[in-house]
Each structure stands twice: as structure tokens, then as C-alpha cells.
Amino acid sequence: MSVLDEVLSANDHYAASFGGKSELSLPPARRFAILTCMDARLDPAKYAGLTEGDAHVIRNAGGSASDDAIRSLIISYKLLGTREWFVIHHTNCGMEFFSDDLMEGLCGQSLETAALGPDGFTDVGSGGGSHEAKYIDWLTISDMDQSVIDDVARIRAHPLVPGRIPIYGYVYDVTTGKLNEVAGATEAGRAR
Numbered sequence: 789m790s791v792l793d794e795v796l797s798a799n800d801h802y803a804a805s806f807g808g809k810s811e812l813s814l815p816p817a818r819r820f821a822i823l824t825c826m827d828a829r830l831d832p833a834k835y836a837g838l839t840e841g842d843a844h845v846i847r848n849a850g851g852s853a854s855d856d857a858i859r860s861l862i863i864s865y866k867l868l869g870t871r872e873w874f875v876i877h878h879t880n881c882g883m884e885f886f887s888d889d890l891m892e893g894l895c896g897q898s899l900e901t902a903a904l905g906p907d908g909f910t911d912v913g914s915g916g917g918s919h920e921a922k923y924i925d926w927l928t929i930s931d932m933d934q935s936v937i938d939d940v941a942r943i944r945a946h947p948l949v950p951g952r953i954p955i956y957g958y959v960y961d962v963t964t965g966k967l968n969e970v971a972g973a974t975e976a977g978r979a980r
């Protein structure tokens with residue numbers, strides 16, 4: 789079966805027992821939001837105990853407080869009433885394994901998927917790349933705890949984010965499933 793068929797088949801099963809979820813209201817019932825990485829090993833519904841209708845989950849590469857993540861967080865509180873936010877990065881994140889320069893080089897060589905080996909990512913294509921990558925800030929991570937602190941601090945300092953919203957900072961451990969607090973981030977994100 790192709791991935792498309794698998795997904796549509798899974799959706800048939802899901803929709804067949806949709807039940808009371810048709811009555812869920814638009815604002816998240818538990819009034820909180822999580823900003824986290826898109827990494828396939830992370831399932832916020834499971835690691836944070838969510839079900840449909842509970843919370844907003846905003847995901848991107850790294851769980852970065854990018855302009856677009858902040859746009860979503862502001863909509864989350866201003867229009868939909870969330871009152872507490874989590875920034876959750878994780879161990880062994882792909883964003884630790886490259887730099888803007890490396891990405892520019894890889895994309896400049898080809899559009900094939902790079903290979904990840906002990907020495908990091910290498911290009912395996914044969915031409916046909918683009919230099920557009922140099923115009924993108926890839927928001928890579930060099931120090932995991934510090935990246936959580938920086939992202940929480942950026943959200944905290946945003947003029948459209950009210951001081952009453954506490955912002956908690958955590959690193960999810962992909963080897964144990966545990967959320968480990970980054971004390972400096974929770975400090976930086978304290979409500980005021």
C-alpha cells in the first residue's frame with residue numbers, strides 16, 4: 789500500500805468512530821499551547837497527555853520561536869484564550885547537526901536528500917542545486933538548553949505577548965520520553 793492509501797485508510801477508521809468529537813468547541817478546552825519540534829519521534833498528544841480539543845500544538849523544525857510560531861501563539865491567546873505556554877525542544881534534534889553555511893552548501897549542490905553519517909550531513913546528488921538557501925535563516929541549534937532559554941526569552945519580550953502568560957521551557961529526552969525542565973528558561977518565562 790502507498791503512504792497515501794495508508795493515510796486515507798487510517799482516516800476512514802478514525803472518522804468511523806468520530807462520535808462526540810463533532811461537538812468540540814474551537815477554543816482549546818485546557819487553555820494552553822505547546823511549541824515543539826516536528827521530529828517524528830515526538831508525539832505531544834502522548835508526552836503531554838492531550839486529546840482532541842485540549843490544547844494548541846505549534847510545530848516547526850526545532851520548535852523555534854520563529855516569527856511564524858509567535859504569530860500562532862498570539863492568535864492562540866488573543867483569539868482563542870490560551871493562558872499558559874510551553875516551549876519544548878528535545879535531545880538529538882536534527883537542528884544541532886548543521887549550520888546555515890552547511891545548508892547553503894548542500895542545497896547549492898543538489899536537491900537530493902543529504903546523507904547523515906558520523907561526520908554530519910553530506911550531499912549525495914549530482915548537480916541541479918540552488919543558492920536560494922542563503923536567504924533563509926535556518927534557526928539551527930548549537931546549545932540545546934540555551935536554545936530553549938533564548939526562545940522563551942524572545943516570546944516573553946514580544947510586545948504582543950502579555951506578561952500574565954507563564955512560558956515554561958523543557959527539553960524532551962528521546963531516549964526516555966521524559967520532559968526535563970530548563971530552569972533558566974522557566975525563569976525567563978515567568979509571568980509578571
Ligand SMILES: [Zn+2]
Nearest residue numbers: 825827881882
Ligand atoms: Zn528536532
